[in-house]
Amino acid sequence: xxxxxxxxxxxxxxxxxxxxxxxxxxxxxxxxxxxxxxxxxxxxxxxxxxxxxxxxxxxxxxxxxxxxxxxxxxxxxxxxxxxxxxxxxxxxxxxxxxxxxxxxxxxxxxxxxxxxxxxxxxxxxxxxxxxxxxxxxxxxxxxxxxxxxxxxxxxxxxxxxxxxxxxxxxxxxxxxxxxxxxxxxxxxxxxxxxxxxxxxxxxxxxxxxxxxxxxxxxxxxxxxxxxxxxxxxxxxxxxxxxxxxxxxxxxxxxxxxxxxxxxxxxxxxxxxxxxxxxxxxxxxxxxxxxxxxxxxxxxxxxxxxxxxxxxxxxxxxxxxxxxxxxxxxxxxxxxxxxxxxxxxxxxxxxxxxxxxxxxxxxxxxxxxxxxxxxxxxxxxxxxxxx
Amino acid sequence: xxxxxxxxxxxxxxxxxxxxxxxxxxxxxxxxxxxxxxxxxxxxxxxxxxxxxxxxxxxxxxxxxxxxxxxxxxxxxxxxxxxxxxxxxxxxxxxxxxxxxxxxxxxxxxxxxxxxxxxxxxxxxxxxxxxxxxxxxxxxxxxxxxxxxxxxxxxxxxxxxxxxxxxxxxxxxxxxxxxxxxxxxxxxxxxxxxxxxxxxxxxxxxxxxxxxxxxxxxxxxxxxxxxxxxxxxxxxxxxxxxxxxxxxxxxxxxxxxxxxxxxxxxxxxxxx
Ligand SMILES: Cc1cc2nc3c(=O)[nH]c(=O)nc-3n(C[C@H](O)[C@H](O)[C@H](O)COP(=O)(O)OP(=O)(O)OC[C@H]3O[C@@H](n4cnc5c(N)ncnc54)[C@H](O)[C@@H]3O)c2cc1C
Ligand code: SF4
Ligand code: SF4
Ligand code: FES
Numbered sequence: 001x002x003x004x005x006x007x008x009x010x011x012x013x014x015x016x017x018x019x020x021x022x023x024x025x026x027x028x029x030x031x032x033x034x035x036x037x038x039x040x041x042x043x044x045x046x047x048x049x050x051x052x053x054x055x056x057x058x059x060x061x062x063x064x065x066x067x068x069x070x071x072x073x074x075x076x077x078x079x080x081x082x083x084x085x086x087x088x089x090x091x092x093x094x095x096x097x098x099x100x101x102x103x104x105x106x107x108x109x110x111x112x113x114x115x116x117x118x119x120x121x122x123x124x125x126x127x128x129x130x131x132x133x134x135x136x137x138x139x140x141x142x143x144x145x146x147x148x149x150x151x152x153x154x155x156x157x158x159x160x161x162x163x164x165x166x167x168x169x170x171x172x173x174x175x176x177x178x179x180x181x182x183x184x185x186x187x188x189x190x191x192x193x194x195x196x197x198x199x200x201x202x203x204x205x206x207x208x209x210x211x212x213x214x215x216x217x218x219x220x221x222x223x224x225x226x227x228x229x230x231x232x233x234x235x236x237x238x239x240x241x242x243x244x245x246x247x248x249x250x251x252x253x254x255x256x257x258x259x260x261x262x263x264x265x266x267x268x269x270x271x272x273x274x275x276x277x278x279x280x281x282x283x284x285x286x287x288x289x290x291x292x293x294x295x296x297x298x299x300x301x302x303x304x305x306x307x308x309x310x311x312x313x314x315x316x317x318x319x320x321x322x323x324x325x326x327x328x329x330x331x332x333x334x335x336x337x338x339x340x341x342x343x344x345x346x347x348x349x350x351x352x353x354x355x356x357x358x359x360x361x362x363x364x365x366x367x368x369x370x371x372x373x374x375x376x377x378x379x380x381x382x383x384x385x386x
Numbered sequence: 387x388x389x390x391x392x393x394x395x396x397x398x399x400x401x402x403x404x405x406x407x408x409x410x411x412x413x414x415x416x417x418x419x420x421x422x423x424x425x426x427x428x429x430x431x432x433x434x435x436x437x438x439x440x441x442x443x444x445x446x447x448x449x450x451x452x453x454x455x456x457x458x459x460x461x462x463x464x465x466x467x468x469x470x471x472x473x474x475x476x477x478x479x480x481x482x483x484x485x486x487x488x489x490x491x492x493x494x495x496x497x498x499x500x501x502x503x504x505x506x507x508x509x510x511x512x513x514x515x516x517x518x519x520x521x522x523x524x525x526x527x528x529x530x531x532x533x534x535x536x537x538x539x540x541x542x543x544x545x546x547x548x549x550x551x552x553x554x555x556x557x558x559x560x561x562x563x564x565x566x567x568x569x570x571x572x573x574x575x576x577x578x579x580x581x582x583x584x585x586x587x588x589x590x591x592x593x594x595x596x597x598x599x600x601x602x603x604x605x606x607x608x609x610x611x612x613x614x615x616x617x618x619x620x621x622x623x624x625x626x627x628x629x630x631x632x633x634x635x636x637x638x639x640x641x642x643x644x645x646x647x648x649x650x651x652x653x654x655x656x657x658x
Contacts, residue, residue, distance in 0.1 A: 095395050097478065099437055104419065105476040109395045141639065142393045142624035255655045282628030285621045289438040296438045303627075310629060311619050314461040315591075318618065324657035332631065339634030340625075 005202035008216035009223050015073070015198060016047030017214040018157070018185075022118040025210075027155060030086060031120035032076065037065055039079035041086075044120065051076060058350075059166050061359030070191045074121050077165030078349040082278035083119055083126055087150050088133060091301040094146070099294040114149040121159040122183070124176030125168075125349040129278035130156070131182055135341045136281050155206065158183035162230040166239035167350030169363055173242065175347040177234040185211065188227035199227040240350065240363040243370040247344070251335025254369045255327070263365055264323035266358050271304030273352035273360075274329065279337075279345050282310075305329055330362060393624040396435045396478025397423055399454070401471050408535045411459040411502065412469045413447065416479065422452040423479060428509035429486025429615060429643045432456070433623045435478030436467035443483075443620040444468075445506035445642070454479070457505035457537065483623035487587055487613055487643050489513055494522040494579040496607075498598050500529045500570055500590020504537050506615050506642075510587050515548040523584075524550045525577035529570030529594065532558045551578060570594060571601045581606040589615040596653060599646045612646035633658050 010018065022029045023045065031044040034051045044050065050073045057066040058077075068075055097107050122130070130151075137147040161170070161177035170176030179186040184207035188199040199219060202208035243250070274280040284303035289296040303310060306325050311318035319325050337345030346362065353361045398419040405413045426432065426446045434456065435441035442464045448455035460469040471477060487510050495514050499507050507526075514524055526545060530536045533556055546552045553573045555566035566573065570590070584607050588598050595614045602612050616637055621627040623638045630637040633652045635644065652658055 097396075097435075097437065099476075103475050105398050105437060105478065107396050107398060107478055137626060140625050142626070144394070144624075144626055255658070281626065283621070284627065284629075285440065287438060287440050293438065300627075305628065313617060313619060314465075319657045321657060328631070328658075331633075336631070336634040340631075340636055 005204070005208045006211060007199065007201045007219040007224070008211055009197050009219050010200055010214060010216045011195065011197050012047055012052075014214045014216050015050070015187075018210065019044055019046055019049075019120065021210055021213045022120075022155065027116050027118040029118045029120055030083075032074070032079070034065065038063065039065070039076045041079070041081050041083070050121075055163065056165060058354045059359075060353050060361050061356055063354050071196060072163070072189055072191055074159040074187070074189045075163035077161070077163065077168055078123060078126065078278075078351050078354075080276055080351070080355060082276070082349075082351070083122060083130055084133060084278055084281075086115075086117055086119070087130065087154065088137060088147060088281060091299055092146065094298045094300050096295065096297045110146065114146070114153055116153040116155075117150070118155040118157065120157045121187075122156050123349070124158065124161060124179045125170040125173070125347040126278055127156065127158050127179055127182050128173075128175035128347045129349065131180075132279045132337075132341070132343055132345065132347065133281055135343065136279075139341070155210075156183045156185075158186040160186060160188045160227070160231050161234050162189060164234050164237050164239060165350055165354075167353040167361075168348065169238050169240040169242055169350065170348040171235050171238050171241075172244075172363075173344055173346055173348035178231050183207070188231060190223055190226045190230070192226055194222060197223060199223050240348075240353070240361070242348070242363055243367050245370050245374075247334040247366065248336075248338045250366065250370055250373065251331040254373050255331070257369055257372050259365065259368045259372050260323050260327050262368070263360060264321070264326055266360055267322055267326045268358060269306045269322045269325055270357060271306035272355045272357065273362075274304040274306060275302065276351040276355045277333075278349060278351070279333075279347065280304075284310075305332070330365060333362065334366065393480055393483065394622075396433070396441070396480050397421060398476050399479045401473050401475050401477060402453070403473050404471060407457065407537050408459075410461075410469070411457060411535075411537065413538075414456050414458060414468065414471060416454045416456065416477065418452050419476060423481055425449060425452075426454065426482040427486040428489065428513060429506055430482040430484050431506075431620075431623070431642060432479050432481035433483065433620070434468060435480075436464050436471065437476070437478075439467045440464045441478065441480070442468070443623065443638075443642075445615070446482075447505045447508045448512065449509065457502065457508075459502045480623060484638055484642050485640060487615075490585045492520050492522070494584040495524045496577055496579045496584050496586040496602075497524075497526045498570060498574075498586065498588045498590070499527070500594035501531065501535065502537070503588075503590030503594070503615070504528060506589050507587055508541075511545055511550065515545060515550060518549045523577070523579045525579055526550050526552045527570055527573040527577060528552070528554045529573075529590065530554070530556050532556050533560050533563045533565075551576075553577070569597070571597050574598075574601055574605065582608070584611065586612040588612065592617070592653070599650065603646070609647035609650060610645050613643050614646055614649055615642045616644060616649065617642065
């Protein structure tokens with residue numbers, strides 16, 4: 001029988017207490033904060049660090065903070081970073097090698113202590129993105145030990161979506177706006193005449209025990225109903241949709257579509273979309289040698305499939321054109337990810353749309369590909385996506 | 387979980403000896419300095435690290451117990467350092483990685499190699515010739531740029547004596563070359579294998595692989611019985627870096643050896 005954990009209601013004081021209780025357990029609490037004109041994930045030490053009263057207004061290629069009268073803490077959709085910055089850091093040492101006078105070499109695995117994070121305010125789409133990266137980095141034949149350590153030690157407080165953004169499409173990707181599995185605690189922010197409060201549901205034993213440490217009251221029907229209603233309403237207010245077709249098949253069947261030329265003529269191959277995407281995992285190896293020449297280190301850092309070097313072979317790059325690189329990105333996200341890892345590589349968070357300097361929109365491209373395949377409409381003459 | 391199991395930490399291997407095979411290619415024999423890696427199968431590859439320079443994928447050319455033989459062609463920084471590695475020096479090795487050749491227990495066998503592509507095919511030839519009586523026709527077709535670029539001519543003569551039909555061709559002949567001149571696909575008609583009952587193994591530059599597989603299909607060798615070994619950029623070998631993708635395949639896991647019925651539709655899309 002499935003275990004059901006407790007649900008409770010906390011207020012802003014309770015949320016502050018939750019952050020402090022997590023810190024008291026030795027965790028580094030990371031949550032949304034307002035910094036440099038954006039919602040930035042950073043260490044929080046109390047409720048006062050949270051972005052109460054800030055939302056975001058964004059569109060393809062645009063992002064700005066917008067004050068909110070209701071004072072909500074979690075009414076902003078995905079910002080420029082995602083949790084992969086913490087679980088799958090941008091740059092990480094994997095091992096070092098030391099050469100002795102006699103020429104023998106000792107390889108030492110990285111063995112530093114692993115951080116113990118608590119992530120506060122994880123969106124349902126991002127919760128799914130973490131599960132997607134789990135499959136890639138620790139679900140296969142060679143689990144990455146450093147990733148797995150960080151992941152096992154992370155405590156996740158999800159925040160359900162009540163305020164989707166203009167570029168969100170988690171409903172199309174079946175990843176939100178309600179939180180799926182994988183959280184220790186899930187919050188739903190409720191603001192109405194009865195006050196500003198959070199419905200909290202525990203998903204694990206540790207979540208339940210933490211909830212016991214903060215001032216709370218039993219979940220009442222009015223709060224539960226209001227929470228469910230606003231999450232349900234959010235599902236009807238998605239800013240974007242994907243075409244209602246099998247995207248894996250669509251990607252497979254449109255590899256030579258004319259639409260790729262159209263999008264390639266706009267794409268700058270800057271790789272922003274891959275950097276902000278919460279599931280993109282690609283890395284490159286970098287070797288650093290010290291001045292003695294006898295100590296070297298292997299670093300792994302994020303790399304983008306938009307880099308020409310990404311497919312470097314002695315005879316030249318495999319994907320020399322921007323067309324093939326954008327196509328690699330989109331078809332991986334929406335199609336071949338299923339073949340490789342059994343799920344979509346896109347969770348519908350909308351970040352790639354917002355942070356594309358020329359506003360390329362993966363949903364619009366998918367609609368155009370579907371139209372070209374199904375209706376034979378040539379690229380360029382295609383009407384805008386709905 | 388040990389770091390060994392994860393495939394990220396190299397193990398030290400000592401260079402036992404090296405031998406020049408062609409002006410730019412050397413054979414190097416490695417022995418574990420301490421703990422050995424699990425045994426490699428023909429067609430699998432190792433990530434081999436030259437101190438301070440980096441690591442690159444190299445197929446195993448022979449496996450004798452824990453001893454590994456590699457064949458390295460110098461084309462850049464890391465391969466250059468490994469090609470010139472001195473006996474007694476230490477390199478780092480990770481692996482075994484990837485899916486290797488599926489060698490049948492009987493029937494006709496056709497091996498087609500272009501240039502350095504012979505290296506990963508050597509263990510197939512050796513395995514088949516070690517049980518020669520079980521097989522029908524065994525043909526090894528080898529193409530190289532010039533006579534000086536032929537790997538181990540001595541060994542290919544031994545294969546001939548052990549019952550393989552070995553045919554060799556070069557793009558550019560030199561003084562004294564009396565063999566064939568032209569692309570390796572030219573030799574297919576003289577392989578004398580029965581198409582329907584043949585298992586074909588192909589490795590070399592991608593243009594050569596495409597041309598050979600196409601010709602074989604044209605001669606009625608079933609596409610699923612043609613195995614090709616493909617080259618893509620590889621940094622991790624463990625399915626984590628994303629570089630080796632060929633459409634749905636992560637070639638470090640699902641390859642480098644791929645049956646042609648799987649590879650053909652993917653390679654037919656430009657720059658996939
Ligand atoms: C499965 C497989 C088996 C191979 N087997 C052999 C073999 O048995 N013998 C042989 O001589 N060659 C083999 N190769 C090719 C060999 O790996 C490349 O020639 C080598 O990587 C070139 O690296 P470089 O640093 O010398 O060259 P450069 O072109 O100077 O490369 C510069 C950098 O690019 C990167 N790079 C280049 N090519 C690759 C690559 N394929 N994968 C990852 N990174 C790369 C490396 O970081 C390298 O340091 C194999 C390749 C693959 C994929
Ligand atoms: S592809 Fe775009 S919308 Fe999909 S998960 Fe990545 S950043 Fe989010
Ligand atoms: S889309 Fe590109 S960068 Fe992202 S995971 Fe796929 S190959 Fe890597
Ligand atoms: S070599 Fe890194 S994923 Fe295949």
